[in-house]
Amino acid sequence: MDPAAAALPMRGEFTSSSRFRYALLLTDRELVVQKLGTARRKSETVTVMDLQDCIGCRARGAEDGADTSASLAVYFYPVRTRWARLCSSPARRRLEHRFRVAVSSDSRINLEEAERWSRAIRYRAYHRTGGVCADVRRPRRFLVLINPHSGKGQALTLFSNHVQHMLQEADITYTLQVTERQNHARELVREADLSQWDAVVVMSGDGLLFEVVNGLMEREDWEEAIQTPLGVLPGGSGNALAASINYYSGSQPVSGEDLLVSCGFMLCKGLVSHLDLTSVCLASNQRLFSFLSLAWGFVADVDIESEKYRHVGAARFTMGTIVRLTSLRVYKGKLAYLPAEEPHSHSSPTMSSVSFNNGSNSSSVYLRNSYNQNQLLHNSCNSNNAYKPNWTNEPPVTMQGPRDSLLVPLDQPVPAHWTVVKEEDFVLVMAVYQSHLAEDLIAAPASRPDDGVIHLMYVKAGISRRALLRLFLAMEKGAHLSTNCPFVGYVKVQAFRLEPFSPTGTITVDGEVVEYGPVQAQIYGRLARIVSG
Numbered sequence: 001m002d003p004a005a006a007a008l009p010m011r012g013e014f015t016s017s018s019r020f021r022y023a024l025l026l027t028d029r030e031l032v033v034q035k036l037g038t039a040r041r042k043s044e045t046v047t048v049m050d051l052q053d054c055i056g057c058r059a060r061g062a063e064d065g066a067d068t069s070a071s072l073a074v075y076f077y078p079v080r081t082r083w084a085r086l087c088s089s090p091a092r093r094r095l096e097h098r099f100r101v102a103v104s105s106d107s108r109i110n111l112e113e114a115e116r117w118s119r120a121i122r123y124r125a126y127h128r129t130g131g132v133c134a135d136v137r138r139p140r141r142f143l144v145l146i147n148p149h150s151g152k153g154q155a156l157t158l159f160s161n162h163v164q165h166m167l168q169e170a171d172i173t174y175t176l177q178v179t180e181r182q183n184h185a186r187e188l189v190r191e192a193d194l195s196q197w198d199a200v201v202v203m204s205g206d207g208l209l210f211e212v213v214n215g216l217m218e219r220e221d222w223e224e225a226i227q228t229p230l231g232v233l234p235g236g237s238g239n240a241l242a243a244s245i246n247y248y249s250g251s252q253p254v255s256g257e258d259l260l261v262s263c264g265f266m267l268c269k270g271l272v273s274h275l276d277l278t279s280v281c282l283a284s285n286q287r288l289f290s291f292l293s294l295a296w297g298f299v300a301d302v303d304i305e306s307e308k309y310r311h312v313g314a315a316r317f318t319m320g321t322i323v324r325l326t327s328l329r330v331y332k333g334k335l336a337y338l339p340a341e342e343p344h345s346h347s348s349p350t351m352s353s354v355s356f357n358n359g360s361n362s363s364s365v366y367l368r369n370s371y372n373q374n375q376l377l378h379n380s381c382n383s384n385n386a387y388k389p390n391w392t393n394e395p396p397v398t399m400q401g402p403r404d405s406l407l408v409p410l411d412q413p414v415p416a417h418w419t420v421v422k423e424e425d426f427v428l429v430m431a432v433y434q435s436h437l438a439e440d441l442i443a444a445p446a447s448r449p450d451d452g453v454i455h456l457m458y459v460k461a462g463i464s465r466r467a468l469l470r471l472f473l474a475m476e477k478g479a480h481l482s483t484n485c486p487f488v489g490y491v492k493v494q495a496f497r498l499e500p501f502s503p504t505g506t507i508t509v510d511g512e513v514v515e516y517g518p519v520q521a522q523i524y525g526r527l528a529r530i531v532s533g
């Protein structure tokens, strides 16, 4: 569509199925729907719909042979309060406007007019978004991966009830793949012809996306593969990335099905942003890529121990926190980091500039910044960095990816310019690179998906149960860092190393248990892409 023509307002007069008359005015930002008065009732009501809230539009000819009119349906998801539910917070709710187009007695002319309006509305709904990078190209085809066991085991039902019709309304076709076992998604994206899809979407918790990210990074063509836009639909119990993306979009904090609709809406709009990934090296030379967090101590224990309360959904973390608080543990270890702010020759590797092909079949192009082709396939874990997930018996797969230029092998001391934390007794250590740790835990309120920063937090031993509980309650609002608790440490870093001394314990990466032992990580700014708002 010619952009100049798209800027011109359009006017039309249509009726509803109940034969009320409506005047429509389409500007570049709004659809103004004016219900016209009747002979008996002169009053006119006006509804102004923001096209930013519109995900699609459909024109159809009449199904009844005797009826020559066409129909025009416009699908909006504005933020509304559902008054029927007391205390319901504002969230996106579906609103369909449907009109009969009967400008002529010729059905073909009516359909053409409905299609003209449909094209004009769709163009305006999708070309005002602007955004950090670019839209997912249109028409769009997604691969949707669903873990049927995630959360309370209702991901498939949630997808059919809330997302399926949104994708249809937005004219998105998709291939649905229900995962059959752990690592199914990982193997699938490792082998797939990615050019078939414009985005790979997971409907699950964070664990399935972790599989997808690592599957992509195991490919020979990882540089191109990891540029495939990723989409998240919350179907798990933590849903940290989904909550983070909702937060970055400036939307109201929502949870459960409201968060699902919000993420579904963003997916339909198809705006793509960069996403940082962190390269994590484990003691056995395994290497993996993480988009969310690494945790040791209290948070990791709660995450894993609360698995048994999975049936209660997101409340499992609250229950797990209360249980773990009653028997607070101290974890011994050494923590060291390279501060993010430090002006040092080892600047945080970043994808510096990105250009996207919108509407063509070729894949994304980008410039590399702080590493080059010769550095690929080597990292500080070991040059033989075969990654074998420690929970499976499958043969090792070589993890690809950029060279970890900030890290030295785990059997050598950290570089002299790193900071070593004096304390060695911790209640928890967590490194997060997104805002949320769960739907209702804003662990790093200042985090952005592409800030190239690891938000490293630790709580030292000696904190009382009550103070720790206060900290977690404050975290629900992202206010824990301003409580001035003397036991809390917080620093923005580019890389860190954690060496647990306690012989047993749990370390999680993106909520998944990994090998326990020394671990180190460095962040790569803007390595991946995510469909966001």
Ligand SMILES: Nc1ncnc2c1ncn2[C@@H]1O[C@H](COP(=O)(O)OP(=O)(O)OP(=O)(O)O)[C@@H](O)[C@H]1O
Pocket: 146, 147, 148, 149, 150, 151, 152, 178, 179, 180, 181, 182, 183, 184, 204, 205, 206, 207, 208, 209, 211, 235, 236, 237, 238, 239, 240, 511, 512
């Ligand atoms: N079909 C499947 N059967 C068993 N496990 C699966 C299947 N599909 C994926 N998985 C694995 O299940 C684990 C949990 O998945 P995921 O994290 O997505 O859900 P969740 O634990 O309910 O969500 P959250 O992490 O938000 O709490 C992951 O390790 C994932 O790899």
